[in-house]
Amino acid sequence: MESETTRTEAFSDGVFAIAITLLILEVKVPRHMPEGKLWQALLEQWPSYLAFLTSFFTIGVMWINHHRLFTLIRRCDDALLFINLMLLLGVTWIPFPTALLAEYVGHPGAWIGAVVYSGSFFVIAIIFQVLWRYSTGRGRLLGDDYDRDMVGWITRQYTPGPFAYLATLIVGIFSATACLILNMLLAVFFALPPSIMRRK
Amino acid sequence: MESETTRTEAFSDGVFAIAITLLILEVKVPRHMPEGKLWQALLEQWPSYLAFLTSFFTIGVMWINHHRLFTLIRRCDDALLFINLMLLLGVTWIPFPTALLAEYVGHPGAWIGAVVYSGSFFVIAIIFQVLWRYSTGRGRLLGDDYDRDMVGWITRQYTPGPFAYLATLIVGIFSATACLILNMLLAVFFALPPSIMRRK
Amino acid sequence: MESETTRTEAFSDGVFAIAITLLILEVKVPRHMPEGKLWQALLEQWPSYLAFLTSFFTIGVMWINHHRLFTLIRRCDDALLFINLMLLLGVTWIPFPTALLAEYVGHPGAWIGAVVYSGSFFVIAIIFQVLWRYSTGRGRLLGDDYDRDMVGWITRQYTPGPFAYLATLIVGIFSATACLILNMLLAVFFALPPSIMRRK
């Protein structure tokens, strides 16, 4: 059964929008602090802010990519619905590793949080590839007049994705903070529009 | 008063998207764990992950079905608005039995959680049938040129629904874990597109 | 500045959908109960379920009414945007009195919870009237060919609204449970479509 992608996009937009907004619930207000210690308490929870920012940008950039893919994907079939649901599962899951990593940065278990965090993005990067390759394979779900260059550029941009997240996972074993910063940089990379790659 | 279904679908999409995303709030981060016990603590809360996954897929598949039904249902009347609201009540409710079951799997009260969990899906399966039978009865709210085969297949796919959930409820009295796994399999069954059933 | 109502409806749908779904967060899972007491603990928190149900139906019916009004309201001006924002403020607020009332039903402070609960709906009923009278006054924001009978019926249906909620407030001083049940019945009344009133 094939249909238009409108409602799939609407449902996905909803899940992205909610997951990105729920992240803030994990940034906790320091309670019952005397005046002299409130600034310090706010500063000491910098891992929460950094994890919030990194996850915010990663989900935001995933949304930008989802948006970008669905300007090319014009039809929807049952397999795409299912792969998209797997992708949304990944997006919905992110607040958990975000909270876990924020809790343990600066403590001995930080590397465990980093492994779960980067591991989650590693899996999501693979799902993104599956979604893209399924939709574009033999032009399956693209419009009739799709932009072949654009599709090629996106494919090339996505290919290193899982490997890059695997790299941040390995870095995360040694430094959770470095892991977060690398993930932020990866978000910037995936935000780059194909048109910039064209100029290269 | 009859009208188009656009806004009903938008509101329903919102409720489905939020309910599915709120599920993650019930997966709690283990706090203040020493490094050596963090992996173990993460693994020990596997019932939370399993309940999260099962409910995620069940709500996701409900959304897919809702989407599928509303590609056939073309008009909206007040009774449909009301039945749809009952369905959304069921969807909104799910995070509660999910958290309940996750809390008690592996503890003596697990069967109670399983009964509430499967019982909730049993009621939702009935509401889905009512919605479908009302909309399709004498072609009431379908388009003029609706696909009779498709409507018949969906009707046949939905008929065993409540009985199947009743079966998982009975299994749940003996094993909450088996109950969760069976519910996951049921989600897969209801995700099957009618076009697959056609080929049978 | 006048514009179409599409985006206002989308934003409102979002707020309604989220507020109605957040209600479940106030239904708490009883933690660490021995098997023998779990059923009892689940049953003892019936005020939570009743408050959840009442607020769910009240918000749901508000959404149905919002939907009904905006099939008649065709244009949007700045004043309507503002009145609609006040209405959404009311909708967003509801999870608080719901949780408050659920906490105190069966305890001495219940009447306070009931007064805050019904008082909130009283204010919302007034805002609904302002929105409707502003939009319909001299046909201000209606379509050119609006259904005069329908507009008249809705006006007559809304007129007793604030008084009815005031009545539930007074009842609530004596019995919070009766207050909840009356609010549920009011939701049913406002769900009635004008076409039913026509037949009277």
Add this chain to the structure above:
Amino acid sequence: MESETTRTEAFSDGVFAIAITLLILEVKVPRHMPEGKLWQALLEQWPSYLAFLTSFFTIGVMWINHHRLFTLIRRCDDALLFINLMLLLGVTWIPFPTALLAEYVGHPGAWIGAVVYSGSFFVIAIIFQVLWRYSTGRGRLLGDDYDRDMVGWITRQYTPGPFAYLATLIVGIFSATACLILNMLLAVFFALPPSIMRRK
């Protein structure tokens, strides 16, 4: 890559709608109060209500402005997507400073909460300007027949924004309550439609 703004608006609507609705989660129900102290406990948490109201109106007015801008902005490019994401980051962040300020109003650390609160809005006001100036510069993303007067009025209305929020920050060092009230008044100012400014 240029495209229409429909899906960007839908995603933004979702984030605005969720952030505005999550604010209520920070208004806590006083638990286990004897009857005689419940009214008092409800009244004593007035900072929570005031912060909720101020943030609600500020986010609501931001949404109205976003809506207003995107009736003029007709095309979307990658830079706009990015700036819009920064704006949504600001919106998503607001529940945190709201809860922080509500926690400390009336306590010695209140000025710290006020600085973080007004500081957040100061940054958001700057992002709003960047978004507007980027979109309108040389009519970059406007429709071909855009209303030059309207664009000019909005530019003039936005220019004092960051300075005004800086002023509330300075006031907040001395009185957090005054800071909240001034922020509420600023929301009213930014809600004013350009058409009112025209009449001046």
